[in-house]
Amino acid sequence: MKIFGLAIYKFFLFIILLWFYSSTYGQQISQISADDHTKINKFLEIAETAINQGNSQVAATNYTKVAFIYWKHDYFRDAIEYFSQSAVIYQKTENLRNLRNVYTNIGVLYTDLQEIELSEEYFKKSLEIAREMGKKEEIASGLIDLAYILSAMGRFDESNQKLEEAYQLAEQIGNNQLLLSCYGLFADNFRNMNQPGKADEYRNKYNKIQQFAQAQTMRQSFEEEKVESMAEIQRQKAEKRAQQLELELRQTRLESTQDSLKFAERLSKQRQAQIDLLKKDSIIKAQTLERQRAEQREAEARIKQQEAVERNQKIIIYGTGVVLILAILAAISLFIRFRDKKKANRILEDRNREIAEKSDELSAALTKIQKQNKQITKSINYAQSIQTAMLPERKELNKYIPDSFIFFKPRDIVSGDFYWFRKAQKKFDIQKIFNISRKEEFSPLQKDDYFLISAVDCTGHGVPGAFMSMIGYNLLDDITDKGISRPDLILEQLHQGVQVALKQEVTENKDGMDLAFCQIDIENKKLRFAGAKNPLVYIQNDEIFQLQADKIPIGGTLVKDPKFSLQEIDIQNDTYCYIFSDGFIDQFGGPKGRKYMAKKFRALLLEIHKRPMEEQREILELTIDTWMGEKYAQIDDMLVMGFKLTPDLLNI
Incomplete structure (x- = not known):
């Protein structure tokens, strides 16, 4: 959007949309492929999960991906809907850079839908955010986007005002691409305003900037080329020297028109001999360089071989040392384990003896406790008989x-x-x-x-x-x-x-x-x-x-x-x-280990109240036993x- 080519594309797209299309979208909507449908569902699922987990940035990114898929297939309304969802999240999280990009995309989509007023609204929002961010390049780009929309609406004076501000910023930061866009749209506006002089002036400025950019690109490309070998360098020097001698020979011929043809022929042979000598010298130097390189490669190979031998020797030495150290450590470990095992066996024997003594004591205590429990249980059972006799x-x-x-x-x-x-x-x-x-x-x-x-x-x-x-x-x-x-x-x-x-x-x-x-x-x-x-x-x-x-x-x-x-x-x-x-109401049980509760108890009574009374008692007993199950004990x-x-x- 920042380069002139894309800007011209947008401008002519507006003209084509406004003059030749009468349908809602202005272009044939393509069928969304099964692969893209799968991607849409995947991105929406990720977005929903991210929102539930509180990760709104991930959700916004996936809504944006969905919008671009719909845009690719010319489903402009759907694309706007998901860009808008991303915009809401970016606005809440104050992510100004992404919010500006989303507003720009929505503006372009409304342009595709021929809804120029809405397009202008979103380009203005994008420009406001760029100004808030304070980056001159993005402010200038936003001004140019808005100028294209104003130009498409025939508001050329307002468009030129935005371009003038963008031009000042582009000059300050030295951005040739932005200058190209400004000059190109200036030329189109003045041509539409019937001011051909102004239009030509800005078209010439555009051409100069474009040529300068192309030359700069070629120069950079030339400087990046490198000579691959010393022999190539010598060959080039020899060729340059030969060309120089050839030029000198031509100059001599022109300056010596009064000399005889024989003198000129002799001089030419001398020059030719010098050229041959230089070429021969170049070949010799190239061969010498190649031989030096071969010797250097052989020397490097011998050095590497020697280093490999030394490295293997070191590995053998170090490996032997490590094996010896490991053997010593293993022997020490075995000795310590043997000593500890012997000590542990002594401790175990002492513990077993203590356990045997304690076991005898516990056995006697257990026998006493069992006897006491039996007596207590007998007493309680007798108390039960008394309580039962007391009750009707x-x-x-x-x-x-x-x-x-x-x-x-x-x-x-x-x-x-x-x-x-x-x-x-x-x-x-x-x-x-x-x-x-x-x-x-x-x-x-x-x-x-x-x-x-x-x-x-x-x-x-x-x-x-x-x-x-x-x-x-x-x-x-x-x-x-x-x-x-x-x-x-x-x-x-x-x-x-x-x-x-x-x-x-x-x-x-x-x-x-x-x-x-x-x-x-x-x-x-x-x-x-x-x-x-x-x-x-x-x-x-x-x-x-x-x-x-x-x-x-x-x-x-x-x-x-x-x-x-x-x-x-x-x-x-x-x-x-x-x-x-x-006791019935407060009993814990059920699948979640909760109390039975009074509300459920009353509902049970209402359900069974017309049954015979003995059957009601059995239902209550079965209900509470089922509620407790085997997991929960009776608490009251x-x-x-x-x-x-x-x-x-x-x-x-």
Whole structure:
């Protein structure tokens, strides 16, 4: 674009496009080959990967490669699109040189599309960036590009103004190619402005610069030629001398017109003898030089042969020395290894003796530990039998509420979770207040009865949790024996009972329990609920609901006299109720090792709630076993209680 030939090509391309083509592109679009399609897809894939990795420069380079392929096949719009994507990246990264080149390419493409106004816009952008970069050669080149566009649009005065500025810069830096472009376009502009004198003036300047450039090129080419040998140099000198003598002979003939022909002939023979002598001397010198070269080559060959012999001798000497050194080192290494092995054997014997002694000690300790573990396990198993005897039979719940289940899965032999339920009468019973009589054996629910049911999660698990469960179970029995049956009041009494039983105000013990407590009012067909951190989930008409618990635990010194909320639901339709500890929800498992979570648990309950209760219990057990798999161990005790309340059940 900087040389005159390309500039003239652009100018005439504008004229041809504007006069003879009426189509959108102005030239026949060629079919893109399969190889170029493959390259386009490859470059775009590289660009996308580079953008994802934050390497915008690589992306811009590949967009530019795609643009050049489309340009080659005359898909000008596509080429502009990918040049524009490169321009956005170069602008963000302030890569001014590449941004200027892209704007120039877009300007040329709009020229090919005959959209001269857009072409002018992008050449102006290119010129602005060149000015910002401050390089005179690129500023002058941008001015010339813009001048071509202005000339093609018939704005010759504006074109000459740009050329004048470009001419000044080209003279300052001494760039003949830029001067050629300026003079050529000046000549075309003045010819189009009907100023032939000015046009001829600039055409002559153009021709002079072009001739000077050609002469300079020939001179450089001549100076680069070299004489290949000394014999050639001597031959050339002899020929030059012969030519000089020939000239002198001619001059003598002209100056001696008054002498006789015989004198001239004798003089000519003398000159000829001198020429022959010079030629013979040249041949002799050439032969001498060739002989000297041959002798020099033979001498160099002898020297190289001698050097090779000496080099081989050195290799043999050094090789022998290296072999000896390696042999010595190998002997030293073998000696050290033998010594170390002997030392290691002694150490190994001492270690084996120590290990044997330690093994005997460990064997005795292991036997003792196994005996202790057996005794501890036996004690814990006995504690399990006590805890099992304390809790009611799980199937006993079915006697009161036929559609019910208890899913109970302790983490260890004994559990910190426990379930509790009993029948309570609405009428006042003085005997229960003073604990004169214990609660009666099973009898069916009556109209004036309450049914109390709770799922309790004590602090800890294993033996500590089991102790807490015994405290909690006995406290619930004692509280309800006194005739207290309202859930919120039972939780308040239970909180105070745990504080007193564990002397928490004195010992600063913070153990306690979380629970969900339900009261079923047979006569009024209602369920009343109070909870300490654990909610009640129920389902009516295939829609799931949840009664939130208070964020207050039972026990501890955080709250001295807590007040729990009492909530109530009507049992006018079939109602499926679920109370539970957090062991099922917090269990880790699945493909990503995450918790099961409450949302998934509620969705599972909604999915299976219409199945028989025993089948629901089996599904819960299978689900959590599958969730844990073989990779994850149970982290806490699990308890889920489910029961179905129907109007018929409560219509006694």
